[in-house]
Amino acid sequence: MKELAKNALAAKDFLATVTTEQKNRALSAIASALRNDAQSIISENKKDLEKGREAGLSQGMLDRLMLDSGRIEDIALAVENVARLSDPCGVVLDEIKRPNGLVIKKVSVPIGVIGIIYESRPNVTADAAVLCLKSSNAVILRGGKEAICSNTAIAASMRGALSGCGFDPNCIQLVTDTSRESANQMMQMSGVIDCLIPRGGKGLIKSVVENSTVPVIETGSGNCHIYVDESADIDMAANIIFNAKTQRIGVCNACESLVIHSGIIKKALPAIKARLDEKNVEIRGDERAQAACRGVLPASEEDFGTEYLDYIISVKTVDSLDEAVRHINKYSTRHSEAIITQNEKNAAEFLQRVDSSSVYVNASTRFTDGGEFGLGAEIGISTQKLHARGPMGLRELTTVKYLIYGEGQIR
Amino acid sequence: MKELAKNALAAKDFLATVTTEQKNRALSAIASALRNDAQSIISENKKDLEKGREAGLSQGMLDRLMLDSGRIEDIALAVENVARLSDPCGVVLDEIKRPNGLVIKKVSVPIGVIGIIYESRPNVTADAAVLCLKSSNAVILRGGKEAICSNTAIAASMRGALSGCGFDPNCIQLVTDTSRESANQMMQMSGVIDCLIPRGGKGLIKSVVENSTVPVIETGSGNCHIYVDESADIDMAANIIFNAKTQRIGVCNACESLVIHSGIIKKALPAIKARLDEKNVEIRGDERAQAACRGVLPASEEDFGTEYLDYIISVKTVDSLDEAVRHINKYSTRHSEAIITQNEKNAAEFLQRVDSSSVYVNASTRFTDGGEFGLGAEIGISTQKLHARGPMGLRELTTVKYLIYGEGQIR
Numbered sequence: 023m024k025e026l027a028k029n030a031l032a033a034k035d036f037l038a039t040v041t042t043e044q045k046n047r048a049l050s051a052i053a054s055a056l057r058n059d060a061q062s063i064i065s066e067n068k069k070d071l072e073k074g075r076e077a078g079l080s081q082g083m084l085d086r087l088m089l090d091s092g093r094i095e096d097i098a099l100a101v102e103n104v105a106r107l108s109d110p111c112g113v114v115l116d117e118i119k120r121p122n123g124l125v126i127k128k129v130s131v132p133i134g135v136i137g138i139i140y141e142s143r144p145n146v147t148a149d150a151a152v153l154c155l156k157s158s159n160a161v162i163l164r165g166g167k168e169a170i171c172s173n174t175a176i177a178a179s180m181r182g183a184l185s186g187c188g189f190d191p192n193c194i195q196l197v198t199d200t201s202r203e204s205a206n207q208m209m210q211m212s213g214v215i216d217c218l219i220p221r222g223g224k225g226l227i228k229s230v231v232e233n234s235t236v237p238v239i240e241t242g243s244g245n246c247h248i249y250v251d252e253s254a255d256i257d258m259a260a261n262i263i264f265n266a267k268t269q270r271i272g273v274c275n276a277c278e279s280l281v282i283h284s285g286i287i288k289k290a291l292p293a294i295k296a297r298l299d300e301k302n303v304e305i306r307g308d309e310r311a312q313a314a315c316r317g318v319l320p321a322s323e324e325d326f327g328t329e330y331l332d333y334i335i336s337v338k339t340v341d342s343l344d345e346a347v348r349h350i351n352k353y354s355t356r357h358s359e360a361i362i363t364q365n366e367k368n369a370a371e372f373l374q375r376v377d378s379s380s381v382y383v384n385a386s387t388r389f390t391d392g393g394e395f396g397l398g399a400e401i402g403i404s405t406q407k408l409h410a411r412g413p414m415g416l417r418e419l420t421t422v423k424y425l426i427y428g429e430g431q432i433r
Numbered sequence: 434m435k436e437l438a439k440n441a442l443a444a445k446d447f448l449a450t451v452t453t454e455q456k457n458r459a460l461s462a463i464a465s466a467l468r469n470d471a472q473s474i475i476s477e478n479k480k481d482l483e484k485g486r487e488a489g490l491s492q493g494m495l496d497r498l499m500l501d502s503g504r505i506e507d508i509a510l511a512v513e514n515v516a517r518l519s520d521p522c523g524v525v526l527d528e529i530k531r532p533n534g535l536v537i538k539k540v541s542v543p544i545g546v547i548g549i550i551y552e553s554r555p556n557v558t559a560d561a562a563v564l565c566l567k568s569s570n571a572v573i574l575r576g577g578k579e580a581i582c583s584n585t586a587i588a589a590s591m592r593g594a595l596s597g598c599g600f601d602p603n604c605i606q607l608v609t610d611t612s613r614e615s616a617n618q619m620m621q622m623s624g625v626i627d628c629l630i631p632r633g634g635k636g637l638i639k640s641v642v643e644n645s646t647v648p649v650i651e652t653g654s655g656n657c658h659i660y661v662d663e664s665a666d667i668d669m670a671a672n673i674i675f676n677a678k679t680q681r682i683g684v685c686n687a688c689e690s691l692v693i694h695s696g697i698i699k700k701a702l703p704a705i706k707a708r709l710d711e712k713n714v715e716i717r718g719d720e721r722a723q724a725a726c727r728g729v730l731p732a733s734e735e736d737f738g739t740e741y742l743d744y745i746i747s748v749k750t751v752d753s754l755d756e757a758v759r760h761i762n763k764y765s766t767r768h769s770e771a772i773i774t775q776n777e778k779n780a781a782e783f784l785q786r787v788d789s790s791s792v793y794v795n796a797s798t799r800f801t802d803g804g805e806f807g808l809g810a811e812i813g814i815s816t817q818k819l820h821a822r823g824p825m826g827l828r829e830l831t832t833v834k835y836l837i838y839g840e841g842q843i844r
Contacts, residue, residue, distance in 0.1 A: 035762065038786045118807050124796060126806055133818050134788060212642075216818045231623075232646050237819045240648075258841040265843035351446065373836050375449050377545060385535060385839025394844070395537055395835070396529050407544050407627045407832040408648045409820040421818040424806070425784050428796025430669040432676035433805070 023199075023207045026162060027214040029192035030135045033160035036190040037132060040158060042109040048187050049105035049152055053098040055183035056148065059175070060094045066175035067144065074168055082272075086143045087169055097148045097176075100399075104152045107398045110416040111158050125427040130420040132158035134216040137208045139164045139230060141222035144172035150221075151180055151194045153401050157419035160193050162215065164208060166222075167200035174198060209234035216421075221402055224329075239410055239418075241402035244274035244357035245329045246387045249346045249372065251363035252283040256290050258384060259362040263335075264297040266360070266386040272331050274403060275358050275390040279326060279336045281346045284310060287339055291315040298335065307337035314339070326353045343368050347375045354378055357405050358387040379405060379412035434610075434618045437573060438625040440603035441546045444571035447601040448543060451569060453520040459600050460516035460563055464509040466594035467559065470586070471505045477586035478555065485579055493683075497554045498580055508559045511810075515563045518809045521827040522569050536838040541831040543569035545627040548619045550575045550641060552633035555583035561632075562591055562605045564812050568830035571604050573626065575619060577633075578611035585609060620645035627832075632813055635740075650821055650829075652813035655685035655768035656740045657798045660757045660783065662774035663694040667701050669795060670773040674746075675708040677771070677797040683742050685814060686769050686801040690737060690747045692757045695721060698750055702726040709746065718748035725750070737764045754779050758786045765789055767816050769798040790816060790823035 056063070067089040074084050116128035136159045138150045147163055154161035165173040177196035184191045197204050208215060209230060218238045220230040231240055248266060250259045266277035282290055291314045295305060305311075306321035318337065325336040326349075340346045350359055360382035361372040369383040380390040390413060392400025397415030404410040410418035467474070478500040485495050527539035547570045549561045558574055565572035576584040588607035595602045608615050619626060620641060629649045631641040638653055659677060661670045677688035693701055702725045706716060716722075717732035729748065736747040737760075751757045761770055771793035772783040780794040791801040801824060803811025808826030815821040821829035 031762075034788070035759075035786065038788070039782075120805070120807060124800060235643050237651075237817055238648075239819070255841075262841065262843055269844055348446075351442075371450075375446065377445070377449070378834070380835040380837060382837045383839060385837055385842040386844055388844040389535060389837065389842070390835075394531070396531060406648055408650070411832050412835050421822050423789070424791040424801075424823050426791060426793045426796055426800065428794060430666075430672065431796040431800070432673055433680055433797055433799040 023197075023204065023211075026195055026197065027211060029195060030160045030162055030214055033190045033192040034132075034134050037158040037160060037193060040189075044187075044189075045109070045156060045158065046105045048155060048184055048189050049101055051183040051187045052148075052152060052180045053101040053105075055179045056094060056098045056101065056176070059179040060091050063094060063172065063175040063179065064089055064091065066171040069171040070144075070169050077168075079168065083142060083168070087172070089144060089172060093145065097145050100149060101152045104156050104399055107156065107416060109156070110420045115422060122431050123429060124431055127425045127427075128422050129425055130417075131423045133419060133421045135160045135162065135214055136419065137162045137164065137211070137215040137218040137236065139205050139208065139218065139220045139222075139226065141166040141226060142168055144169045144176060146221060147173045147176045147196070148180065150401060151177075153399055153416060153419060155193060157416050159419055160195075162195050162197060162208065164197040164205055165200070170198065170200050205230075206233065209236060212236055219402055239402070239404050239414070240406040242274055242357070242405045243329050243355050244276070244405070245279065245327065245353060245355045246275060246277050246357055247279045247281055247350045247354055247359045248277050248387065249281040249350065249359070249361045250283060250286060250290050250294075251343065251361055251365060251368050252285040253365040253368065254286060254290065254362040255364060256286070256293050259290060260294045260297045262360070262362060262384070262386050263294050264300070266388050267298065267303055267335050268301045268333070269388055271333060273388075275387050276331070277335065277387050278329050279338065279353070281338045281340055281349055282311070283346070284339050284341050287311065287314040291318070291337065302333060304334045305337060306334065308339055310339035311337040329355070343371060347372065351375070351377050355405055357403065358382065358390040360385060360387050379403070434608075434615065434622075437606055437608065438622060440606060441571045441573055441625055444601045444603040445543075445545050448569040448571060448604060451600075455598075455600075456520070456567060456569065457516045459566060459595055459598050460512055462594040462598045463559075463563060463591050464512040464516075466590045467505060467509045467512065467587070470590040471502050474505060474583065474586040474590065475500055475502065477582040480582040481580050488579075490579065494553060494579070498583070500555060500583060504556065508556050511560060512563045515567050515810055518567065518827060520567070521831045526833060533842050534840060535842055538836045538838075539833050540836055541828075542834045544830060544832050546571045546573065546625055547830065548573045548575070548622070548626040548629040548647065550616050550619065550629065550631045550633075550637065552577040552637060553579055555580045555587060557632060558584045558587045558607070559591065561812060562588075564810055564827060564830060566604060568827050570830055571606075573606050573608060573619065575608040575616055576611070581609065581611050616641075617644065620647060623647055630813055650813070650815050650825070651817040653685055653768070653816050654740050654766050655687070655816070656689050656738065656764060656766045657686060657768055658690045658692055658761045658765055658770045659688050659798065660692040660761065660770070660772045661694060661697060661701050661705075662754065662772055662776060662779050663696040664776040664779065665697060665701065665773040666775060667697070667704050670701060671705045671708045673771065673773060673795070673797050674705050675711070677799050678709065678714055678746050679712045679744070680799055682744060684799075686798050687742070688746065688798050689740050690749065690764065692749045692751055692760055693722070694757070695750050695752050698722065698725040702729070702748065713744060715745045716748060717745065719750055721750035722748040740766070754782060758783065762786070762788050768814065769793065769801040771796060771798050790814070
């Protein structure tokens with residue numbers, strides 16, 4: 023790890039002076055290399071799959087792990103897409119001329135060295151590396167042990183491409199030790215790693231947040247709510263809820279809980295249930311929800327705090343917008359929440375008071391995503407408030423630096 | 434602390450909907466209250482001073498602790514100054530219209546609940562509280578035990594003013610338990626405190642960074658360098674170095690180390706020493722620095738990593754700009770560094786490669802300060818890279834929220 027740290031600092035210094043054109047050439051070279059090395063990457067991936075089957079990984083896990091030529095082509099296309107995005111570094115964000123003649127420029131610059139600790143899917147190895155490269159950051163990647171052969175092959179391919187176009191290959195480094203110890207060491211690399219981004223399940227993220235002395239961007243879990251206001255269009259509500267709950271159940275922006283105004287629940291909940299029944303979604307509600315609609319099972323206090331990632335949804339009945347906001351701010355993970363309403367005043371109050379990264383009026387929570395927001399790429403969705411909140415694109419992989427031009431000024 | 438947490442969350446919800454005018458009225462009321470309560474604050478301060486004398490605090494510490502009517506008037510004026518600054522919340526930073534008709538607004542919003550852990554100077558109690566209030570953040574203040582009577586009196590005065598104009602007084606809360614335990618509890622208040630800002634000495638900051646699971650903004654220490662390039666104007670160099678080292682020795686933006694090009698050191702160092710001699714600054718240099726100038730004492734490796742905060746400065750001799758940059762990036766705390774040069778190319782390279790919050794050409798490092806940068810106010814100087822870097826003003830006390838306006842869109 024010491025060698026890795028030294029290499030990362032040298033790569034950071036190298037990246038401080040590369041131009042946009044140089045970076046884009048390197049990204050093209052990486053896309054070509056991944057295509058050229060597809061067969062060897064696939065054969066390394068087969069080893070991971072075999073070990074995974076022996077270890078009894080679920081079908082879903084194995085599918086996420088699997089690479090074929092189509093998926094590698096998708097990765098290469100994604101790399102080329104990143105090359106086309108504009109350079110987030112070197113943007114003059116502010117320019118101040120002081121009465122004493124000092125000129126102060128606030129400029130976007132790379133963060134420096136970024137550490138990514140992630141699980142299973144090997145495409146993250148390429149996706150994260152090229153976003154860091156485009157933003158002139160050196161990256162230290164530490165994937166999971168299930169994907170180690172695939173990750174090693176992908177990293178070798180990318181590093182070869184970097185060397186081939188005059189780049190320090192250590193701009194992209196992979197930690198091949200997949201023990202818990204290597205992750206713990208990364209969390210203590212203050213002075214080397216400037217920012218640590220965990221990507222994966224709740225357990226991984228919790229462990230990084232609790233143990234890291236390096237600044238962390240928490241990505242993550244989404245216990246997302248949809249509030250059906252008294253004035254909601256019921257068809258629209260049912261349609262949005264069906265989409266937000268069932269379009270993809272395993273994602274962080276899926277809806278996990280409904281909050282429904284008592285004045286509309288008797289009409290709204292049966293209509294919503296009729297839609298959710300199409301996919302056999304289990305509905306767990308409080309007493310009033312159970313009374314309002316047949317087939318609603320009882321919800322416990324615990325249900326309201328649960329991100330199911332499954333065909334299950336909870337329902338809370340409220341008597342006011344105020345009660346809805348309080349319930350949501352108590353149980354949400356501050357990811358995405360929506361109000362369905364025809365009342366503009368209520369919409370405005372909901373937008374203002376709900377303390378989440380993305381707050382919707384009359385739309386599905388499933389839109390919280392870098393691509394859907396038009397950011398071009400995404401390295402994660404931040405559920406914390408410092409530095410980045412919501413979908414994180416290239417801009418969020420930069421920091422600022424003040425450049426001050428003087429002619430001998432003293433204080 | 435549980436009560437404090439509950440109160441902070443309620444105050445956060447209250448602050449989510451207050452207007453700029455309401456906040457400014459509250460700030461005026463706070464300024465008036467502090468003036469009206471000056472005598473009782475001063476008499477509480479006397480208790481702290483007495484205990485401090487008994488405990489053997491240094492004259493410098495006692496001076497920092499002391500409040501008189503002049504200092505309270507300064508605090509009140511600072512509060513009024515904050516009232517005049519523009520509101521950092523509610524600024525639309527970006528507006529995206531998507532092909533599916535969704536309108537996405539990225540808006541600046543309060544962070545929520547901010548915790549400040551600080552030492553000695555009681556003016557921080559008011560300064561930090563009003564910056565948080567102006568940015569619609571609830572604040573939990575935890576000052577040092579030396580200032581507890583003063584802090585309690587100041588907080589009571591401010592809270593009274595808040596109540597008087599219809600505000601939840603818990604927008605400003607002071608932790609009266611000054612044990613280490615109360616600070617540790619704040620560091621674990623995830624879900625309540627959104628951001629923790631330590632202000633004080635190295636030990637305090639290190640402890641918060643290492644123990645907090647709440648996101649932290651590291652403020653702080655400055656091992657600031659000035660590099661005298663081969664092409665430097667020697668008079669300008671001596672003048673800037675004299676200012677940066679001696680104008681105020683105990684501050685984080687004071688210069689602690691010189692890096693001098695070997696091609697100019699024989700001329701430059703004697704001239705620099707002549708100026709520094711005026712204030713009896715001790716110079717500790719490497720062998721070439723000692724050879725270049727009489728009276729330079731030997732420096733150890735440890736000297737280059739030391740923030741003296743004293744009339745001492747270290748000198749490193751280098752043969753190139755590249756070596757200077759490497760030395761600085763190795764030893765600096767990423768606060769403020771300067772190059773003295775007449776060579777524009779070297780200036781540009783130094784600005785680009787030195788990895789610090791504020792990098793100067795031909796000016797004193799002492800300018801790294803919210804006031805000097807024209808930010809209007811400052812809650813600290815961040816030496817980390819996430820969220821805020823360099824002097825932090827009101828804007829850095831906000832985060833963003835995405836507001837998404839739909840008409841039934843689903844994915």
